[in-house]
Each structure stands twice: as C-alpha cells, then as structure tokens.
Amino acid sequence: MGRANGNENVHGLSLISVTDLHAFPMVSVVEVGTTGGCSMTERASLQSGEPATAPMSMSTVDTATLAKAIEASSVGMIVTDAAGDRPILYANDAFLRMTGYPREEVLGRSCRFLQGSDTSKEALQEIADALRQEREVFTELVNYRKDGSTFWNLLHICPIHDESGRVTFYFGYQRDITQRKETEEALQQALRLEALGKLTGGVAHDYNNLLQVIQTSLEVIELGVSANEDIARRTSTTMAACHRAIERATLLTKQLMVFAKRQTFTSQPIDANVLLERLHGVLTRALGEEIRVKLYLEPELWHCVADPAQAEPIIINIAINARDAMKGRADQRLDISTFNRELSAKDARRFNIVPARYVELVLSDNGPGIPQGILGRVLDPFFTTKTEGKGAGLGLSVAYGFARQSGGTLYIDSKEGVGTAIHILLPYTEAPVNADQKKADRQGTAPQPRILLVEDRSDVATITKQMLDLLGYRTAIANDADSALQMLAPSGAYDLILSDVVMPGSMNGVMLARTAMQRYPHLKVLLVTGYAQGNDSEDLEFPVLGKPYRHADLARKLRELLYTQTAVAH
Template sequence: MSGLMDAAPARPDTARPEPLVVDRALSDLDCRALLRASPNPYVVLDCSFTIVAANDAYLRVTGHPADAIIGRGMFEAFPDRENEPQLRASFERVLRTRRRDTIALIPYAISRDGGPPDLRYWSATHTPVLAGDGSVSLILQHTVDVTELQQLRAAAESGGIRDQPSQQAESDLWQRARIVQETNLLLDAERDRLQSLFAQAPGFMAVVRGPDHVFEMANAAYLSLIGRQDIIGRRVREVLWELEGQGFYELLDKVYRTGTTYSGRDIRILLQRHRDPDPAALYLDFVYQPLVAADGSVTGVFVQGHDVTEKRRAQDELELYRTHLEDLVRERTAALAASEARRAEVQAALLQAQKAEAIGQLTGGVAHDFNNLLQALSGCLQMLSRRIPADDDRSRTLFAAGQQAIDRGAKLTQQLMAFARRQALRPEAVDVHDRILSMSGLLSRALRADIRFDMRFAPGLWPAEADPTQFELAVLNLAVNARDAMPAGGQLVITASNLPLGPGDPRGQEGDYVRVEVADTGTGMSAAVRERAFDPFFTTKAVGKGTGLGLSQVYGFARQSGGQAWIDSEEGRGTRVTLLLPRSQRQPRRGVAPVPAAVVGGGWRVLLVEDDPVVAPTVCAVLEDLGYSVRRTTTADEALILLQAGEPVDLLFTDVVMPGALDGVALARAARAIRPDLPVVLTTGYSEEVAAADGLTVLPKPYQVQALAAALDSELRRSRG
C-alpha cells in the first residue's frame, strides 16, 4: 500500500535519484510491463496524491482491485486518520525537495474486500519522477509489507519463540530499524533548524541545481533582493531575465562546469525589482560555491552574499569628498571672499543710501524755503505786470526775463524735490516705446552731429508705472549727460526691455520691471566719480556747463516710483545708466487730456493762512487784485478760532507747513468738521503727497496767478454743485 512517512519523519536519501523524465501520461510509457512483472509492490501518484497506476504485487498486498483505487486519492482509498499525517508529510517532502524519501516502519490499517481494518506494518520508499523542466511530475512508491517481521519481533520479546537464532536475528533487525528511525528524527530536527537559519539569515542565499541552474531553495533575503517570490523549480535565466549580458549566467556555468568557487566584491548588477519601470543598480558581495556529490560530481551551486549598495554609495561619497576636498576648500574660501566683498558692497550701499537720505532731507528743506521765495517773486512780478503800460516794451522785457528766472528756479527745486523724494509724482501707465519714440526729435536736437543715436526696444514691452513728465525729464537728462561725456563724438544707445526679478536679486528688487538703459561710448567715470554721481550739485563739468542735478533727478525719480537706478562705468570705456521702473497693470492712455483754461475773477471771501512774511502780503495782493475779499491769519490755530466763531468765509486757502499745533492738512480736516461744505485749497512748496492723500486740492509753489484763480474757482464751483 502506501509508503508512508516514518512515525517520525525520515531523513531523505542523500544520494540524488536518477530522474525519470515523464512528459506524457503513464499509460504511454513502456515501464508498465516492468511494474506489472515486478514482485515488489509499486504504486504511482500524481502531485495531488491521486493513484494513477499500481502493479499486481501492490494490489495483492493491499487486497484491493485496480478499479477500486485507480483515480482515487491515496487517503481516500486507504483511510487511516491516526497515521495519515506521517504519510502525507513524506509525500510533501518529496514534492518540496524533489528527492527520495524513505519510511523504515509505520503501522497502517488495511480493509480487504470490505472487511474490518487489518493493522499492517509497512516499509516504503518514495521516489520523485521529474519532468523535463526539473519539477516533480509523479511519485513512485515502493511498499513492503513487514507485518510478519513485526509479529516475530513481538513474539520474541514475549518469549513465545523457542528458536533462539531466529529470535536474535529478528531482535537485531528491529533494533537497527529503531536506530534508523531515531537517527532520522535527529536528522529531521537538525534539518528543520538549518532550514530555519537558512530562511532567516540576514545575507541572501539560494541553491540552484543542475546545468540549467534551477532554483531549489531561496531565503527571504534573496527573494527581497530580486523582488520576486515564485521562483522555486524555475531556471535562473527564466526568473532573472534581465541579467542577460551582465556575465552572471556565464559565472554560474563556469562554477558548475569547473567546480571552482567564485568570490565577487562590489559587483554591480542591474535588477528589475518590484516591477519598477527602470532597473535598479545594486552592488553585491557574493560567493558562488559548487555543491559536490560523494562521487565528486557537481550537482548545483550555492549562492550566498550581501547587498553592499549603501556601503558602496557611502564609500563613493567619501572618496569624492576626499578627492575634491581641496576644491571644496577653495570654493568655500572663494565664497567667503565673495561674501566679504558683498558685505562691503552692501555696507557701501547702505552708507550711500544714508548719505542720500541725509542730503534728501536737507535739499527738501532748502527747496521748500526756495519755493516760498520764488512764490513771493512770482507774485510781485505778476502784480507789477498788470501795471505795466501796453507800450512799455522795455518793462515787459524785464518782466519776461524775471519770470523766466523764476521758472528756471522752479525747475531746479522740482529736481531737488525729486531727488529728496518729496516731489509728488502723478504715476500712470506709460508706454515706454511710444514715449521714447515721441522724444526722438527732442533727443536728436539735444545731441550733436558727431554722435550716432540709436534706439532698441524688446518685443512685447510692458507698460511702466511712472510719472510721464518726470520719465521724459529723466531720459533727457541721461541723454544730455551722455552727450557731454563724448566731446569727440561717439554713439548713444537707448535700450528698453522687460526684466522679471526673483527674491535672489542682489539689489533687493523683486517683481516685474521695465528696464531702460542709456549707454554711451564716452570718457567713462572713475570709481570716486561714480560713487558721487547721484549726489545733488555734484558735477565734473566746467562752471556754467551744468547744475549737477540731472543724475540726482534720475535717481530720485526711480526710487520714488518704486524702482531703482544704478551706473556701470569705467574710465575710457563709456557709461551705462540703468533705470528700473515697476511694470504697470494698467493700459496706457492714448492722447493727452486737454488742460482747462484758468478762470480769473472772484467776489468770494477767502480765509488765507500763510506764515511766511514775504509770501503772505504778495498772495493777499494777488487775491484782492482778482476780486476776492481776504482775511489773513499766520497760523492754523488762529484760523480755526475764526471758523469756530462763525467768521463768514466762502473758501479756505492755507499753506501746508506752518508753525503751531496744526498744519494745513489738520486745519482742513478740522474746518470741514465744522463746515462740511467749506471749499478748501492747500498750497505747499514742500510735498504735495501729504495733502493729496486726503483728496484735497493742492496748488504747488511757485504758481502763476492764472493757476491760483483757476484752482479757487474750480473748488468753489465744485462745492456748490
């Protein structure tokens, strides 16, 4: 019957059986006649332990006809719950190891012809029949019924046998069988322990058999390394197909053929792990150890090793660091030097900014006082002009010259205020391309015939957010400076382009800007001149050739517009001045809005608040000459007392900067709190921004009589609907 597993699992034979290659059903093989003729009992099982064939000797010892067991499972044909696990374990061991397994002795009950179970003792050998791919196709069981021997042994032990030599022989036989079984138990325990160590070993291990290198064993580390699980019984070339061309197949062939061990260190291998789209590059330390049989033949290869990828990467990084250490030191030294240079540059820029701020505060105050003087002169001249006879050409010529000087002084103060960032700008969306093109005639006339003039505009130029008048003045100032720097002629190029700046900009700018560059091929600047070029009144020109306010106006305009300006220049190599203006999110206006004509006249009561003793009488005279009734105070506090007392006033005309607790803006707010409908016009020679922020009408000093009359009349009309 069944060749069952020993009471304790038997150790498989160490000798590998000659495989019987079976690719077709057993009925097609010539071995059937051999099995039938053999006096030894044989039965053939498939891998599900179903009986597919049995010879006559097997049918005879088991007492079953062929049609009663063929096609049935072994444990269905011969049920025995007590001993079935031992038999099943033997079969499974054959499937797992693909090697012969022997059971020395096991009891197994047999029912013959439907009778009661008959306890029999068996000894069996299970031999794997291998298919062409090395897998187990069938199990051939050779079974021997040793019940009589077992009974003789029992009788000998009970003293029922008188034949002493037979009794001794049987006793020796069973003693040897018991020793074999005990040995097998020990071997199985040792095998299980070794298999556990094999499976749990931290290094990867595998066993491949035969010339085709069929996987027989592989531990968890090996499966994790290759990223595959179902590999037992499959060839290396089938499982690890990506090793083609990497030399590993050839190494296995050489070890199997020569029986020589191969050791590799830091060997690079490309593996397609875990279905990754790209192969992973790994580094391995491994050994290919030939497995040698007792006759000296090589039966397979034992693979053992470690994944040293991380170690190799660390070594590579360490080697890279060691190799390039001097380069790194040089780089760090250069970076430190650059950082120190940058620190010095930033410190110099800070000192320059602090100096510019101090000069700006000074020039702002000077411009304020100067505007007051100009306003007094302008008012006096305009009052006198009204009294000059129409035929007095000489007096009118003198008046025109005086008014021209006042206008020139007003422009100078505007440039000073622009540098000091006190001049109120009126920014709008400026089409840089069209604006510079419209200035081409003016620029050409400002240059000389020996200077070549060119303009270059990048495509898709953004509009800039800037005061258009100040922008034109800045471009003109730069062109005139460039002209004076080329006494022997040369080339002037104006370039405009877009410039987006990120957080890492060394000048601290960030955002979208329009860059305007004015470059010349002139004499250039020394470092000392370049450092002071933006200072007001600083000039290298001869006396009477320049005011020194051109570049300061450019710098003040750029900074007040939210941009930047800087100079790149070397002696003998020309100068490039760069002007950055923020990008506008609005569309430029097309055309110029008409300027309304000034309205002269009045008849209204005006409360004039002016502290300057020179300006106040002049303004009073102008207002009275225009027909206004004037009540004057020197401080905002006095004016507020009059308003609170109900002084009849139609319009409040006040300076912004005055002594006392209140300035002009605070007075306007307090006045409107008392009389919300009271028209208010402010004037200042300092900055329009402080007043314009409240939405008040502001008249900058110095102003013309027509401008004053127009501002007062407009505010009176607006307040009365």
C-alpha cells in the first residue's frame, strides 16, 4: 500500500528508487504545505535551535542531491510503510551506525526489534496512539543495539500523505542522546546529594548538641558516685559502655559532617602518586594475600589540592569495600590508577563542578559490580547492601563529601559481572608540595616507624592497634607504664609512644612520657585522653589528642610528630 515502484539500490535507498523519488510521497516531508505532515525545515530547526528558513522545494534541490543529503546526515532516518506492521522501507547509514544492524537486517522489519525490557511502556503507548490517530509524535525512549547495549533515542515520527490526503508512509528520525541523559542524571544526583548534605549537616549539628548533653550528664553522674566505692564499682561497666557508645556516635556525626562538607579540612598541595605509593604496602597488608593490588601511575602527574590525612583513610575504606565485594571470587585484583584530566565545560556540567584541570584517582576492582537499580543510591548516607552490623553505609558518602569539599567530585562506573571503578577528581594546583610532605614521602619507602601503644583497656588497645597497622606503622602494646618502660629498655627501640593520660598504677601517661624522654631523647610522644585528671592536665608539655578522635586526626598527628626527623628505629 502506497509503496513506490522500483528496487534499485542507489545511495542506500533500497526498495525505493532514487529516480522515482520525485513521485514518492516523501516529498511531503520537504514541502510545508502538506496537511498533518512534517516540514524538513521545521524539524531541522527544532534540532539545531536555529530559526527555520524558507522550505526547500524540488525545483531548487533535485532528488539525487536530496537523497545524498539524507544519506550523509548524522541523524538516523528511516521511512516505513503505513500499512500492516509498518515495515522499514529505507534506513540511512546514520541509523545503521546508531543501531549496529546491517541494512539487510533492517529493511522489511517492524521497528519493534529496537525495543527491550528498559523501553518505556508510556513512550510506546504514546507512539501507538499517535500512529493510530495518524499524527506526528516526538518522544524519548531507550532502544537496544544489535549487541544488546542500550541508548537513549530522541525519536520524531511524521506521517506522509499522498495527494488525496491519505497517510501512505511514515518518516522517522532519531538521535542518540545517551550522553545528554547521563549528564542530566549526574547533575540531578549531584543536586540531590547537595540537598541531602545540607539536611544531614543540620541533623548532625543537632545530634552533636544532644551528645554533648549526654556526655556531660554521664561525667556529672560519675563525679557524684565516685565518693561511694560500691556504687562506683557497680556502675563502672555501664558507664564505660555509655562512653564507648558516645564515642561511636561522635565518630558517626563527624562522618556525616564530612558528607555535608562542614568538616574542617587542612587542604594542601599533594603528590597523589607518592600518597598512593606510601599506601600500597598498607593496602596489601589490609586486603590480604588473596587480592593483588597494583598501581598504574601517571609519570608526569600534576599536583592536586586535598587533605592527605583525610585522603588516606578514604582510599583505605574504598579498598576494603572492594575486598568485601570480591570475596569468594577467583583472581581478585584492585587496580589503582592516576591521570591528568582537563575537564571540558560539557563534562564539568555533568559533574556540577567548574571546567578546569583535575588529578583523577581511579580504584577499580573485578568484583560483581553494582546493580543498575541501586547505582544511583550508593552515595547516599546510610545506604548499604551489607548485613546489619557489617557497615554503617557511610564510606562512599564520606568519600563523596571529601572530594566535593576538596573542590572536585567522585563518581562511579560499574557493570554487573565485570566490576566497579571509583573515580575521584581533585583540583590541580601549580603550587609545589611542601617540605613536610616531601619528608613523609621519602619516608614511604623507608622502614615504617615503630609505635609503642600504652593502653590498659584491651578493647581500646586492640582497635587502636588495628588502626595503626592500617596506617602502616609497626605497633606493640604495653598495658601499663611499668611494662612500657621495660619494653623500651635497653635501647629505646621505638620511634613514638602513644599513651592514654589516665593509667592504672603510680605512673600516669604524663609521668611515663617524661621518664621515657629523659632516657631516650629521640622518642616522640602523643598522649590521648577523653578527660585529664590532676595537675598534669593543666599545662601538658606533650601533644594531646582528645577522645573521641578520628582516624584522620590520628594519622595527621602522627605524621606531624614522626616526620620532623628522619631517624627511624629498626
């Protein structure tokens, strides 16, 4: 019905003769005067955003030239019969490139072969309604290529009428807008996370106020019951449990503040390559021998701006997430790469950051990948696929907050069955890396410092040692000051003492530090405390880290102390 005669194959117009194009009703697409049809000029105007010019006519453009123009277009174009299942009569090269099908697998078939499970039912119904009413339709939908991959299709279908006004053909053109849709989706996610961050920051602030009330109330109760030894003894376990819970809650709110970009950062120029080289050994030990950790570093990597003490635990946490995801799979590997990247205005809009130079860190695993259904939610705080008690769901959201507060961003590429890649973009800087970091950088290939951890609480000692091990330090534990002095003798074979201020026995942490420094002047000391007691608390001559402290706080403090000199005990 309504199909043109001839079966020549000139300029790809199989089933339609170019020499007969002047008689083919497709001319209605070109001429504005067609009732209910589509003007080629009008459609081109819609796509380009330019004002429509005067319509072309067959008197100024011959049929062969028109055919060549259609065939050379970057826009996919097809002509279908209006009868039956509306088989495709013509498809230009752009359509074939877009879909991946050869011409012989396209001609004579209904367009339904491009549809799949992710194709919008609403869009298909919109098209069906328009065809039934013999009117044009303009829509966006997901189509499938021959290889099974998907693309977003900006589709426009126009009816073509003959001289009597009867619809005999349909002309359709389509444009691959996948990149535009991905950019829109990424921007929406960035805006959503920004809004969520503002809400989270407010909640965390209020939560910290509540924690302060609870903490102070507990300390008041402890002071009140301390005079009664029996009550103090019976409540000590409960009080200790409450303090531990407050410490965990405090850490949680600090992580939320990082996501909300309200945490105090000490940003500075860093060499990401050196940071990763220093962490390589830490990651290898932390992830276990089953996982191969390999670095692929850009030799001429730019310097970038970040807080290294924040970056280190974030990279470690992402690596541990990868380890958990790969558990039970053969040939487990984590590849860490760095790149120089100059972000165009188009890409910058996608990530909602400024177009500029960035240093890109990519952590790629070969785990199971993240299902598409939850990929858009994994940066949300508290979102986790782990079982209860195995994770708070803050790791990636904190990493995202770190990247955003640094002036960059974080995004995720993942394919089920293949693996996941976490991309961190950090802003470029021309500033040189400062001397302190260079000392720490050189230390990365030297023997790791030895730390003597002095802590009478076994649970605190165990978790602190794990943290120090992850940071790459060689750590030993002493349960009291006397044991610590015995372990230091005779040569003081440690680089730093990390001790609680409040200790059992006759010697507290301050007294231990003074004695150790007198005997071994090379030693560094870092004291930690939730609260200090006695006169020694008023004017401590040693650095103090208050509890609860963050992994990043401890890492920064240790680096400041240890890398002011190069001597390391072996």
